[in-house]
Amino acid sequence: MSLLELRNLTRRFGSLEAVKDVSLAIEAGEFFTLLGPSGCGKTTILRMIAGFDAPDGGEILLDGISLAGVPPEKRPLHTVFQSYALFPHMTVAGNIAFPLEMSGKSAPEIRRRVGETLELVHLADKAASFPHELSGGQKQRVALARGLVNQPRLLLLDEPLGALDAKLRVEMQSELIALQREVGIGFVFVTHSQQEALALSHRIAVMRDGRVEQCDEPDTLYTQPANRFVADFVGRINLVEVEVTASSKVLLGLRSPCLGEIAATDPRPLAVGERGVFALRPELIRVHGHKESADLKNRFQGRVRELLYLGDVTHYRVELEGGQRIEALMPNAAPGRAKFHEIGDAVWVCWRHDAGVFLRD
Amino acid sequence: MTERRGVSGDRVKWAVMLPPSLFLLVFFLLPGLIVVLASLRETGEFGGLAPLAGVASLNAEAYRFLAGDLIYAEILLRSFAVAALTTLLCLLLAYPLAWLIARSPKQRRDLLVLLVILPFASNFLVRIYAWIMILGPAGLLYTPSAVIAGLVYVHLPFMILPLYTNLEKHDPALLEAAQDLGANAWTRFWRVTFPLSLPGIFSGAALVFIPVLGMFAVPELLGGTGDILIGNLIKGQFLDNRDWPLGSALSIVLTACVLLLAALAAWAAKRGLHGTEAIT
Numbered sequence: 001m002s003l004l005e006l007r008n009l010t011r012r013f014g015s016l017e018a019v020k021d022v023s024l025a026i027e028a029g030e031f032f033t034l035l036g037p038s039g040c041g042k043t044t045i046l047r048m049i050a051g052f053d054a055p056d057g058g059e060i061l062l063d064g065i066s067l068a069g070v071p072p073e074k075r076p077l078h079t080v081f082q083s084y085a086l087f088p089h090m091t092v093a094g095n096i097a098f099p100l101e102m103s104g105k106s107a108p109e110i111r112r113r114v115g116e117t118l119e120l121v122h123l124a125d126k127a128a129s130f131p132h133e134l135s136g137g138q139k140q141r142v143a144l145a146r147g148l149v150n151q152p153r154l155l156l157l158d159e160p161l162g163a164l165d166a167k168l169r170v171e172m173q174s175e176l177i178a179l180q181r182e183v184g185i186g187f188v189f190v191t192h193s194q195q196e197a198l199a200l201s202h203r204i205a206v207m208r209d210g211r212v213e214q215c216d217e218p219d220t221l222y223t224q225p226a227n228r229f230v231a232d233f234v235g236r237i238n239l240v241e242v243e244v245t246a247s248s249k250v251l252l253g254l255r256s257p258c259l260g261e262i263a264a265t266d267p268r269p270l271a272v273g274e275r276g277v278f279a280l281r282p283e284l285i286r287v288h289g290h291k292e293s294a295d296l297k298n299r300f301q302g303r304v305r306e307l308l309y310l311g312d313v314t315h316y317r318v319e320l321e322g323g324q325r326i327e328a329l330m331p332n333a334a335p336g337r338a339k340f341h342e343i344g345d346a347v348w349v350c351w352r353h354d355a356g357v358f359l360r361d
Numbered sequence: 362m363t364e365r366r367g368v369s370g371d372r373v374k375w376a377v378m379l380p381p382s383l384f385l386l387v388f389f390l391l392p393g394l395i396v397v398l399a400s401l402r403e404t405g406e407f408g409g410l411a412p413l414a415g416v417a418s419l420n421a422e423a424y425r426f427l428a429g430d431l432i433y434a435e436i437l438l439r440s441f442a443v444a445a446l447t448t449l450l451c452l453l454l455a456y457p458l459a460w461l462i463a464r465s466p467k468q469r470r471d472l473l474v475l476l477v478i479l480p481f482a483s484n485f486l487v488r489i490y491a492w493i494m495i496l497g498p499a500g501l502l503y504t505p506s507a508v509i510a511g512l513v514y515v516h517l518p519f520m521i522l523p524l525y526t527n528l529e530k531h532d533p534a535l536l537e538a539a540q541d542l543g544a545n546a547w548t549r550f551w552r553v554t555f556p557l558s559l560p561g562i563f564s565g566a567a568l569v570f571i572p573v574l575g576m577f578a579v580p581e582l583l584g585g586t587g588d589i590l591i592g593n594l595i596k597g598q599f600l601d602n603r604d605w606p607l608g609s610a611l612s613i614v615l616t617a618c619v620l621l622l623a624a625l626a627a628w629a630a631k632r633g634l635h636g637t638e639a640i641t
Contacts, residue, residue, distance in 0.1 A: 050541055072540045085538035089556045098552075102543030146542065 001064050003028040003186050004049070004154055010057035011044050011210075018044045020210040021058070026154075026188060031180050033189045035197040036207035037233070042190045046156050049188065050079050062153060073102070077154040082162055084143040086131040092142050093118070093127040099150040117149040120179070137168045141175075148183055157189045161196060173199050194234045198222065206230050222281075228359050231279040238285075238326050240278040242358065244270045252358060254278055258322030263297045263353040270358070280356035285328035287316050287341060288348045296350040302326070304345045316341060318349050393616075400424070400609035408603025423610035433594070437614065440591040444573040447512040451520040451569050452562065454513070459524035459561075460554075463531070470529070477521050485515070489582050496583065503585040511579040516572065520565040527561025528554070563630055571619055591615055 002025035011019040019041040026032045034042040047053040049060055051072035060067045067075060078099065086095050093114050100110045118124045121141040131139060140160060147155050161169045161176075177200060180187050191197055197204045198218045205215040206229075214226040225231035228239065242262065246253030247270040254262040262278060286296070287304075302320040309332075316328045326349055330340060341347055401419040403411040411418075427433045462473045480488060492511050496502040501510075531554065539549045577592035589597075591611065598608030 052537060052541075072537075073543050073545055079538070079541045081534050081538055083532070083534050085532065085534040087535060087539075087553060098539070098544075099542040102548065150543075 002026060002061075003030070003063065004188070005061040005064075006045070006049075006058070007061065008058035009045065009048065009055050009060065011041070011048060011053065012056050018210050019048075019055070022207075022210070022212055023058075024205055024212065024215060026186055028186055029184045031177075031187045031189065031200060031202045033191060033197045033201035033204045034207060035191055035194060035204050035234075037192055040207040041210040042192075042207050043158060046079070046158055046188065046190050049154075050077065050156055051075050076152055077156060078147040078150065078152040079156040079158065080143045080147045080160045082159045084131075084139045084160075084163075086139060086142055086146070088131050090130075091127065092123060092129050092131070092134070095131070095142055096145050096149050099146065103150055113149055117145045120148070120182070121145045136164050137172060140164065140172060144176075144179065148179075148185065151183075152185060154186045154188060157187060159191055160189075161191070161193075169196075176200060198234070204234075206233060208233075224357060225279065225359065228277050228279070228361075231277075231357075231359060236282050236327060236329075238280045238282065238356075240280070240324060242276060242278045244272055244274045244276070244358070247272065251353075254358065256322075256324065258324035259300055259320060260322070262356075264356055264358060265354045266358050274360065276358055276360045278356050279359055280326075280351060282315065282327045282329035284355040285326065285349055285351045287318065287328050287330055288350065289341065289345065291348050297353050298355075299348055299350040300326075302347060302349055304341050304343050304347055307341070307343060314340070316347075318347060320349065396609045396612055399605055400613050402606055404604055404606055408605070410605050423606040424614075426607060427610055427614065433611070436589065436594055437591050437618070440574055440615075441618075443509065443512070443590060444570045446509060447516060447573045448520075448566050448570045450509065450513045451517050452566065455517060455520035455524055455565065456558075459521050459528050462521075462525050463528035474522070474525065477518050477525075480518065486578065486582075488515070489579060492583060502583065503588075505584070505588055508580050508584040508588045511583045512573050512576065515576075515579060516569040519568040519572075523564040523568065524558065524561045527558050531557055560630070563626060567623065567626070571623075574615060574619060 004026040006022055006024045009019055009022040010017070022041075022045060024032075034045060036042050044053060048055050049067075051067065051070060054068075062076070087098065090098070096114045096117055097110050100113055105113070114127070115124070118127055121144055123138060123141055123145065126134065126138060126142075131142065134142065140163075143160065147157075161172055164172060173196065189197075189200060198221075201218055203215060203217055204221055206213045206221065208229050214221060214230045216224075216226075221230065221234055225234060225237075231237050232239065240256050240259065240262070242254040242256045244252065245255045245261070247266070249269075250265050250267060252264040252266040252270065254264055256262060256278070264278065291299075291301075300320045302318040304316055305319045305325070306317040308315040311332070313329050313331050316330065318326050318328060320326060328349060332340075334340070398419075399410060400423050401421065402413065403418060403420075403422075405411040458477075462470055462477075465473060489511060492507070492514065493502060496507050496510070501507050535553050535557075536549050539553045544552060574590075575592045575595075576590065577596045580588050580590050580593055595608050595611045595615070598604045598611060602608075
């Protein structure tokens with residue numbers, strides 16, 4: 001049995017259907033992420049799990065028991081709010097003790113658990129501080145400690161890293177992974193940042209307009225996106241309009257109006273003439289100055305139009321002969337050379353036949 | 362460059378602070394000193410004050426007189442009790458009202474606040490006379506209850522407004538967090554809303570308690586002979602008895618008591634309100 005199960009969950013606000021028939025299962029100890037642009041319904045789902053909002057249809061089961069009609073204060077799950085929502089009139093220790101007091105724990109046990117949890121989030125020296133005396137990262141950790149201290153069955157996190165600056169966010173990501181592994185509590189994490197989702201999650205559900213577009217492990221999501229939206233939303237990608245020209249068991253022939261023939265591979269039997277999009281990650285494309293070194297089957301001539309030098313890598317935007325623009329990412333891995341090509345250079349762009357995926361429309 | 366900016370910044374600060382400081386000096390501190398002086402002088406032949414005949418003529422006779430008769434201490438104490446009761450009743454009435462206004466839709470809040478302050482549009486005495494007409498037929502006129510009712514009615518807006526200003530700023534996420542962590546409605550109020558509203562309660566209490574102490578019109582119009590407060594006493598000494606030194610001494614005692622109380626409240630607030638500054 002799954003720890004948490006969402007069955008055909010639906011929520012309407014007036015004429016707007018914020019969540020449409022969503023079914024998901026979250027396992028014990030799992031770090032599960034709801035990923036999507038703002039307004040996709042991910043926060044609405046989180047609020048329904050917490051009990052602050054009630055579904056119009058479907059049900060939510062925790063350990064196989066429906067949560068319908070159970071108020072938020074009676075649900076064995078806690079939320080880490082985007083704004084942290086720390087009680088400003090209580091100390092750090094007071095904030096963390098709050099859920100323990102609510103569940104009627106004894107004073108010695110509260111003291112012990114608060115102490116342990118403060119250690120867990122490296123804030124033992126801040127027990128007597130008030131929230132307004134803490135930095136953003138420290139507040140974040142108090143909010144996490146408060147959510148975890150009473151050992152809920154599930155911790156819900158609503159964009160908890162959104163308010164932190166970029167460097168701190170990366171630090172907190174590592175801490176969050178370590179923390180989740182240590183406490184073994186299931187996390188349901190809501191974010192609009194695909195990078196955060198990929199870095200943190202065991203599984204990710206990508207949402208759009210109230211629906212789950214794909215629910216998979218991060219690497220599957222990245223390498224085998226189910227559709228154009230997921231491919232485009234998760235990571236950077238080139239999308240080329242194509243039509244199937246040949247399909248055997250593994251090999252797939254595609255034709256693009258701009259590029260001509262593309263050799264690809266797909267285990268699915270596809271009908272000749274089927275239209276779709278060929279999705280290709282920038283880091284799987286090679287850019288060469290000479291035709292001879294570009295020895296792969298998919299090889300196209302073009303000119304560098306833009307480049308973005310990022311130190312470790314360079315993003316090239318190459319305009320191919322047919323007018324199609326392709327983005328390629330090359331590591332600057334040659335000693336003594338900053339980058340390989342300049343704007344205006346004539347180049348050859350190539351990729352392996354199994355580099356991209358064909359997505360049906 | 363920065364130094365010059367600092368100097369002109371100081372100048373702006375002085376320019377802004379000077380007019381109110383001058384005003385307070387001329388119309389608050391100076392009259393206060395005059396009253397202190399008056400309390401130490403002699404009564405004139407026909408009441409008022411005797412001509413000032415040098416420092417030697419100053420004496421604490423009025424204070425000695427006050428200390429000699431327990432009735433003054435009793436009236437002072439009763440005034441404090443009436444002020445405290447009025448403040449408490451105002452708080453009990455104002456809190457739910459302020460909470461409801463703060464929780465109503467944003468576009469309706471301004472209208473509701475306007476309704477709270479609307480009574481100020483008509484004259485204070487007219488409104489008290491209206492209470493005479495209300496209480497008269499009910500047989501409550503000239504009783505202690507009538508005085509309390511009038512005092513509560515007059516001062517209620519001064520409690521509602523600071524409470525509303527405070528409650529309106531509360532982050533609703535705090536209540537959601539408390540609920541999420543297992544607190545029921547009652548606990549959410551006592552552990553979150555109430556402690557965070559203490560600054561509003563304190564300012565509302567000060568705005569009600571202190572004016573009630575000096576109030577003389579309401580007890581005079583609605584109360585019986587036994588319901589006089591320290592304010593009536595002071596007014597009586599100045600206007601009826603024409604014993605200005607005694608009236609001044611009473612004023613000074615009252616002011617000293619209020620200042621002492623305010624200092625105590627400030628001290629208590631500093632100790633007990635940690636963290637709530639963030640929302641006031």
